[in-house]
Amino acid sequence: MLEKRILVVEDGITMRMFYQDVLGKAGFAVEEAANGVEGLEKALLGHFDLMIVDINMPKMDGYELVTRIRREPSLRAIPVVTISTEAQGEDATRAYEAGANLYIVKPADPASLVEMARLLTGARA
Numbered sequence: 001m002l003e004k005r006i007l008v009v010e011d012g013i014t015m016r017m018f019y020q021d022v023l024g025k026a027g028f029a030v031e032e033a034a035n036g037v038e039g040l041e042k043a044l045l046g047h048f049d050l051m052i053v054d055i056n057m058p059k060m061d062g063y064e065l066v067t068r069i070r071r072e073p074s075l076r077a078i079p080v081v082t083i084s085t086e087a088q089g090e091d092a093t094r095a096y097e098a099g100a101n102l103y104i105v106k107p108a109d110p111a112s113l114v115e116m117a118r119l120l121t122g123a124r125a
Contacts, residue, residue, distance in 0.1 A: 004121040005029045005047065009039030009065060010054040010083075015106075019052060019113075026114040027123070036060025040068055043075050049121040053100075055084035055091065063098045070099035079120040083108060 006028050008019045016032045023030050031046065033039035037059045043051065051069070055062035062082050069075045081102045082095040092103040101120065104113075118125060 003027065003029045004049040004117075004123045005031065006050045006052060006117060006121070007031050007033065007039065007042055007046070007048040008052045009033045009036060009057070009062070010052070011035055011057040012054070015054070022110045022113055023117060026117070028117060028121075036062065036065035039065055043069065043078070044072070048078055049123075050117055051078055051080045053080055053082050055082055055086060055095065063094055066095065066098040066100050081116065081120070 006023055008016055008030055010016050010019065011034055020030050020032065031042060033042050035057045039053065053062045053065055066080050066082060069078065069080060079101045080099065081104060082100040083104045083106055084091060085106045087105045095103045102116065117123065
């Protein structure tokens with residue numbers, strides 16, 4: 001079975017390293033982008049089974065990135081998980097309205113993150 005590929009779009013290097021470590025150890029191939037513009041470019045050029053998108057980023061925030069992903073026919077079917085430090089209900093509502101499949105509040109629990117990635121990509125444990 002081919003390795004499932006995840007694109008992590010996150011401006012914080014520490015968080016990107018966290019995702020790389022946790023998801024990489026679980027058997028996923030993880031690529032990174034440091035902002036929404038870079039994330040959209042990488043998504044358009046590659047094939048990904050899941051995208052994890054931070055909300056608060058420079059150049060293009062997560063809401064705009066998810067909106068653009070859902071408008072792009074070649075990307076529309078990719079599951080997108082948004083993640084943020086914002087715990088207010090309206091932030092999750094905005095993410096879902098943009099087209100997110102799931103909204104997680106930081107910090108993400110490593111075991112839950114891996115389980116969510118497996119469920120959304122169809123990867124085996």
